[in-house]
Amino acid sequence: MSVPNRAALAEEYAKEVPVDELMRRFGVHRTTVHRLAAQAGVTVRRRGLDEPGRREAARLYEQGRTLEEVATELGVGDETVRSAVVACGGKIRSRGRRSSV
Numbered sequence: 072m073s074v075p076n077r078a079a080l081a082e083e084y085a086k087e088v089p090v091d092e093l094m095r096r097f098g099v100h101r102t103t104v105h106r107l108a109a110q111a112g113v114t115v116r117r118r119g120l121d122e123p124g125r126r127e128a129a130r131l132y133e134q135g136r137t138l139e140e141v142a143t144e145l146g147v148g149d150e151t152v153r154s155a156v157v158a159c160g161g162k163i164r165s166r167g168r169r170s171s172v
Contacts, residue, residue, distance in 0.1 A: 077110075081111030084104060084108040085108070102148075118146065118147055120155050124155070128141050128152045129156045131144065132161060138152045
């Protein structure tokens with residue numbers, strides 16, 4: 072990414088433009104948005120899940136959705152969902168095909 076685009080991304084992030092919008096606009100991953108903002112000296116904001124959100128994430132995952140699907144629905148990263156599932160006593164399924172049960 073060019074230096075001017077990095078600066079523009081950091082400036083927009085500092086103005087609290089949603090990360091999902093920045094991801095689409097600049098064609099980068101969520102972690103890249105956070106990394107570039109931090110490199111530019113902008114305080115990085117992280118959206119986590121409160122207790123009801125963690126329970127909802129665990130419920131959706133237990134219903135058979137993938138970490139990525141739950142993360143997309145709740146607007147957080149898949150690692151946030153993984154942490155929520157484990158915190159609620161759930162177990163992370165191994166990667167691969169879903170069972171057709």
